Amino acid sequence: MTIERRTILKSLAAAPAALAMPAYLRQASAQGGTLDIAAVYSLSGTFANVGTLLNSGSKWAIEKYDTVLGKKLNYVLIDDRGDAGEAVRRVQEVMTQRGIRHILGCTNSAIALAVQKEVYARGGIYVQMAGADESTGKDCNKSNFRWPVASYSAVNATVRPLIEKFPDAKKWYTITGQYVFGDSLLTNVKDVLKEKGLQHVGNSYHSLSDREYSGYIATALAAQPDVLAICNFGNQTLDVVRQAISYGMKRNTKILAVWSTGLDQFQALGPENCDGIYFGCNFWHGVDSPGGRVVAEVVKAKTGDVPNYLHACGYAVAQVLLEGIKKAGTDDVPAVIKALEGMTYEGPTGTETVRPEDHQVIKDYYLMLGKAKSAMKDKNDFADVVAATKAFLPPEKTGCKMS
Amino acid sequence: MASSTPQAWRFPDLTTAIVVVILAVMPFLVPTTLASQVAIFATATLSVTLLLGSVGLLSFGQGLYLGFGAYLTGLLLRDAGLGLLPTLVLATTAGTVLAGLLGILMVRRQGVYFVMLTLAFAQMGYFAMLSLKDITGGENGLTDLPRTMSLAGLPIGSPLSFYLLTAGAFLLAFLAVQRLNASPFGSVLTAIRENEGRSEAMGYDVKRYKIAAVAIAGGIAGLAGGLHAAFLGFVPPNDIELEISQRILVMAIIGGVGSPAGALVGSVFYTLVSEALSELWARWMALIALLLIAIVLYLPGGLWSIGRRLAERFGGRSADA
Structure with a gap:
């Protein structure tokens, strides 16, 4: 017992x-x-x-x-x-x-x-x-x-090649996630546009919890930009891309998602939504x-x-x-x-x-262009690499004081 | 939900002894940092237990005071170079003052409207944190808190020293709540919980009593926030998110609000079970939700009431609620 x-x-x-x-x-x-x-x-x-x-x-x-x-x-x-x-x-x-x-x-x-x-x-x-x-x-x-x-590299490795590719695209509009990372992307986009003498015709902030962007897209459309730069991450990037396309924005405006995770997001979007859209990403299997x-x-x-x-x-x-x-x-x-x-x-x-x-x-950070379904060589061939760039802030400008 | 009797509020009592024993054995049973986390969240949960158990006020906003205490502690330790003890005292005081001020507005409404006000203020706190990112660090949190601290000359740095600090703070808060419940003030709070209209008719200034309870609970939550910041050496933004308010409310209900000891039981149970469940299934919160449903339906007194029921059944007397 x-x-x-x-x-x-x-x-x-x-x-x-x-x-x-x-x-x-x-x-x-x-x-x-x-x-x-x-x-x-x-x-x-x-x-x-x-x-x-x-x-x-x-x-x-x-x-x-x-x-x-x-x-x-x-x-x-x-x-x-x-x-x-x-x-x-x-x-x-x-x-x-x-x-x-x-x-x-x-x-x-x-x-x-x-x-x-x-x-x-x-x-x-x-x-x-x-x-x-x-x-x-x-x-x-x-x-x-x-x-x-980091965000500096993502912006400089995507926005600069896009400017070179479309020198006539003078007016840029941004849709930005209102959090540190989104703000950081936006600041860098603004810096590049300023340096290149291009016009930043407006920005719409969305919150971390937003899932519906039609209001922001409508505002962006009204500004008649040549390029819409999306400065956010994750599913919000996908939602903004989808809704911008559904509003017909792709017809007259280049759309750039500065930060994407590549393949998994392309799969989520499907070729019909990737086609003609520019994406920045850190890695591409191709x-x-x-x-x-x-x-x-x-x-x-x-x-x-x-x-x-x-x-x-x-x-x-x-x-x-x-x-x-x-x-x-x-x-x-x-x-x-x-x-x-x-x-x-x-x-x-x-x-x-x-x-x-x-x-x-x-x-390298890649600028990619989504391709049509008919152009895909296999089920993962969603996009082509347009530019591969090592764009980094010089160490003295990063603010890093190594301890 | 609470089932207190005058006998239940004796102080100190068997409950006190059980709480001391749990705190004493915990670092031998679980990793020390986990034990510290349990003690911190038990302190935070105590603020909900006090409000809901003693006066019947359901708050969805205790995370606001916890977060406020955490950020204030972070700023005082990092930028003002204040010692740990005065910082924790100030975090507690600030939580009390903030809750007291908001309480003046909140107690103007009862029931669901009171709950909604606590929720609204908690949300405002979160967005204020995001808006003041130059001060709070925004969604990156407040970093660079000092790593070496001392309390009354004793160094606080090792996991065990932090556990002693957090467990000691919980014990003090617990004893204070027990004492409060056993006092005439606590009796009035109980009367308000049982029948607010009759308490008012008897001449008690119900609003003032409620404001006082809200303020005290805010102070306890502020203390928990201060402890969390000092323990992590960092203030995570989660500390002021709505989720933290929900979490400590769930802990309170699981543990039982009939006794302040329910806060410790709820924190121990929630923390350990979530630790185990999260390894099994990514959506472990769903299991916690099921558990919560089961407790609300079949054990409304929470886990602590199991002990009371057993004591009543086998001992023939209540071992306190």
Whole structure:
């Protein structure tokens, strides 16, 4: 009877711990000869659809590398549930309680900005994919590296080629998401237009929660612009494109979505909505490069299909970190940081370089033109690359003071 | 929903002892940072429990005071160089003052209109945060809070020290609410909850009592916000979003509003279950919603009332509500 009671009490005591203890702590077992890499993604909550694909990319990269410097790689997933506070707490947890120092990933900029400070404060290294300029700008730090381009690059790699292609397109209208990233895109668009002596005939702000844009489109139509530049991200980009097309805007106006995620968004839009629309994107599976072929093989093996941007991005941040460790010859954080600074490697978009001054990966950003269904060579051939540009602010203008 | 009796508001009592034991064992059972989070959200939930349980006011806006306390703490720690203790005191005071001021307007209406006012003010707080992005950091949150802090000469930096701080703060808030409930003031609040019209007819200034309750609850939420900011070294924008108000309300209902201890039970349960469920299914909130429905339908006193029911059944007396 006594034994039974003890057993019950033990079970009761252990139950909440087992329930509460996240998978990454439960995974803690024999750690000899392994290297833990923690990845921060939103697998539940608002951004789960994005986080899930990014997580797949990173996980597949870890599986592809399998070992580094003879150590077996152990992928430790942290689900932040789309909450920056939760992300910080969980990073604290793995860094203080498991001693993990190598972190990667994020699902949005707010999470990345918070985590990059946390990782820096605790002496780790962090490779991520935030879009916010501040990440490698005024909020840069020694621990933090970013793979995709920031808003400056996205604008300059899309707006400038478009201006060159259509020198008669003098009047530009913008529809902008009223949040930091949207504002950042807008500011950069305005700067380019001002420099080129073009007219910014108006801007409409929409909120993060907007789904209906007919009012903004009507205002834009009334301004009779030559180009409509869409400065937002995610599903809102798709909705603005769809509604602009349904209002007949495509007939007389070039439409540019400055920031898109490429293939997955093209699939969502369908060829009828992609045709004749310009998109900016960080990755395109059709660009042939040694690094791109590796990503394509890995994704093909997993999904039977070509990689999209989110897969490639998740893969790329893990690749940057692991190549840094290989180059350093140790997983010691300061040595890896030093090795990464200036490192050149074959990434998903071709030859990529980590800029030492702000830890931004220098890579191509693509201006793409959607094509008609009849012109598609296969089911994923939605667009052609019009321009591939490495357009980055000079390091001294990023505002980064490396600490 | 609440089922208190004069006996239920004894202070301190068995409930106090149970709460102390839970707080003492928690860091041994779950990761320390998770335990800190439980304590912080238990403090925030306490503000809902006080309002709903003691005076019968349903607030969908406690996240406003939590967020206000968090941002104020962040700014005071980062920009004013204030110490942790005075900062937390100021965050609590600011939450009290803000809630008191808004309370003057809100208590002019009852029932669903009161609820809608709490909701509206919470939304305004969120958009104010976005509009004042130069101060609050907008959707990127408020960053660069100091990493090393001390409280009465003791360094606060390690996960355990933060747990001791957050658990201690919860315990203080919990004891204060217990004491308040056991006081004549608490009896009036109970009377208002049970029959507002009759309380007014007896000569009590019902509005003033409500404003006082709203202000105290705001102060507790402000304290929780301050603790959250100090704990994370960062103020996430989620702290002032409507979702946080909903979350702490759900925690309160799951735990039970019949006793301030329900706040701790609700926070423990919600935090641990969501942690476990989120690993199983991306839409784990749907399961929480099912749980909430089940509790509202079949266990309106919340999880805490299970203990009371068991005590009544086997002990022959109430172990407090």
